[in-house]
Amino acid sequence: MKAVKRYFKDNMGILIALAAMIVFLCVWPATSSTFPTKTNFFNVLRQVAPNLMLACGMTMVIILGGIDLSVGSIIAMSGCFAAGAVVWAGMPEVIGLLIGVLSGLVFGLFNGFMISKTDIPPFIVTLASMNIAKGIAYVFSGGKPIRCMTDAWKFLGAGYVAGIPTPVITMFIVFIACVLFLNRTRIGRHIYAVGGNSTAAKFSGISTAKVKFTVFAISGTLAGLAGITIASRLYSGTCTSGNAAEMDAIAAVVIGGTSMSGGSGKLGGTLIGALIIGILNNGLNLMGVNSDWQYIIKGIVILGAVYVDFLRNQKKSK
Numbered sequence: 243m244k245a246v247k248r249y250f251k252d253n254m255g256i257l258i259a260l261a262a263m264i265v266f267l268c269v270w271p272a273t274s275s276t277f278p279t280k281t282n283f284f285n286v287l288r289q290v291a292p293n294l295m296l297a298c299g300m301t302m303v304i305i306l307g308g309i310d311l312s313v314g315s316i317i318a319m320s321g322c323f324a325a326g327a328v329v330w331a332g333m334p335e336v337i338g339l340l341i342g343v344l345s346g347l348v349f350g351l352f353n354g355f356m357i358s359k360t361d362i363p364p365f366i367v368t369l370a371s372m373n374i375a376k377g378i379a380y381v382f383s384g385g386k387p388i389r390c391m392t393d394a395w396k397f398l399g400a401g402y403v404a405g406i407p408t409p410v411i412t413m414f415i416v417f418i419a420c421v422l423f424l425n426r427t428r429i430g431r432h433i434y435a436v437g438g439n440s441t442a443a444k445f446s447g448i449s450t451a452k453v454k455f456t457v458f459a460i461s462g463t464l465a466g467l468a469g470i471t472i473a474s475r476l477y478s479g480t481c482t483s484g485n486a487a488e489m490d491a492i493a494a495v496v497i498g499g500t501s502m503s504g505g506s507g508k509l510g511g512t513l514i515g516a517l518i519i520g521i522l523n524n525g526l527n528l529m530g531v532n533s534d535w536q537y538i539i540k541g542i543v544i545l546g547a548v549y550v551d552f553l554r555n556q557k558k559s560k
Contacts, residue, residue: 249510256497256514263521273528282524284407288399288475290520291409292317292468294513296491297498298420299461301512304495306457307437307504308364312353313465313491315375316346317484320469322379325388325479328395335394342470342479343463349375350462354455364458372488379481387478399474409471416464421509429456438505493540494519496547519543 250257267277276282296313303310324342327333333341349371356367390396401408424430429452435443436453444450468487473479498515500507522543526536 252508253499253511253514256499256511256518260514260518260521263518263525267521267525267528270529272530273525276528277525282528284410286517286520286524287410287413288407289523290516291407291413292471293487293490293494293519294413294516295416295464295468295471296487297494297512297516298416298509299457299464300488300491301495301498301500301507301509302420302424302433302457303364303461304492304500304502305433305437305504305507306454307440308357308454308457309368309492310353310364310458310461311368311488312349312371312375313461313468314484314487314489315372315379316349316462316465317469317472317487318379318479318481319349319375319382320346320466321473321479321483322383322388322481323479324470325390325395325473326382328390328392329388335390335392338390338395339398339470339474342473343466346466346469347459347463350459350465351455353462354458357458358451358454376481383479383481385481387480389478390473391477396474396477399471399476409475412467412471416467417509417513420460423460424509429453433457434505489540489544490519493544493547496544502548515547 267273296317300310300313320342323345324338326338327341328335328338331338353364353367353371356362357364397408398412399409403411424433432443432448432453435446435448436450440450443453469484472483476483494515495507495512496502496515497518498508498511498513500512519540522540523536526539531539
């Protein structure tokens with residue numbers, strides 16, 4: 243009970259913002275008949291699922307004081323690899339999907355190795371791997387979607403279990419696993435220590451290289467999982483999947499209260515941030531807002547969240 247009260251107290255601001263968005267969309271004439279429906283509710287959660295998977299990994303990366311720009315491209319690459327393995331190589335769907343996740347893990351390991359073993363900033367490393375992964379997706383697929391329409395393939399992204407969309411179940415399993423990892427394991431506590439003060443953490447006996455390597459490996463793996471989920475939902479692996487997905491993930495993390503300067507943040511806030519981004523996207527689509535304007539609106543939301551984080555950090559420093 244105390245944990246629940248503390249959760250609501252710590253996230254009161256963004257919970258109010260989320261509630262206000264829901265109420266607005268429920269009463270606004272253009273969305274009042276379409277937004278508050280069971281079908282749309284599941285549709286929102288289905289769309290939120292891949293972003294929350296990315297955001298869980300991105301939360302750890304940002305707590306660490308880093309950034310991972312490669313996750314959007316890993317989504318495209320993993321989806322293409324998974325679909326290609328099933329359609330072109332004739333592998334079982336389970337094996338193909340597993341290959342997609344493993345491709346994300348490989349890129350996460352690459353990012354982690356380069357960042358932990360060199361002084362190259364995470365921004366530069368993941369910017370490079372973003373382009374590499376996107377290029378691999380285009381080369382592998384030939385720039386065309388790889389269609390896969392089997393029931394086994396679409397179960398992960400478009401199926402149901404006891405009336406609940408499969409990606410929603412996957413999303414919460416990933417979320418709970420990440421919460422337990424970040425809060426109940428030694429390396430999870432070390433992530434906060436390294437993000438707060440890497441030098442002090444190193445002097446206290448923490449292997450900062452191991453922590454960085456692990457976090458980026460997790461981020462890449464979750465991007466791979468998000469990639470195959472999207473590919474399953476779209477019935478195809480495509481090199482355009484995941485475009486700007488890293489921006490939505492970063493937005494969810496920052497809106498959720500994780501500091502861009504590292505050392506602090508909670509996955510509980512990230513969950514609310516992902517819901518805000520998902521409902522914002524859904525609401526703008528239902529209102530018929532042009533996609534070009536949607537980029538502008540989301541950019542303003544991200545800027546506002548970063549500015550709030552700046553004010554919060556400035557207040558703490560006084």
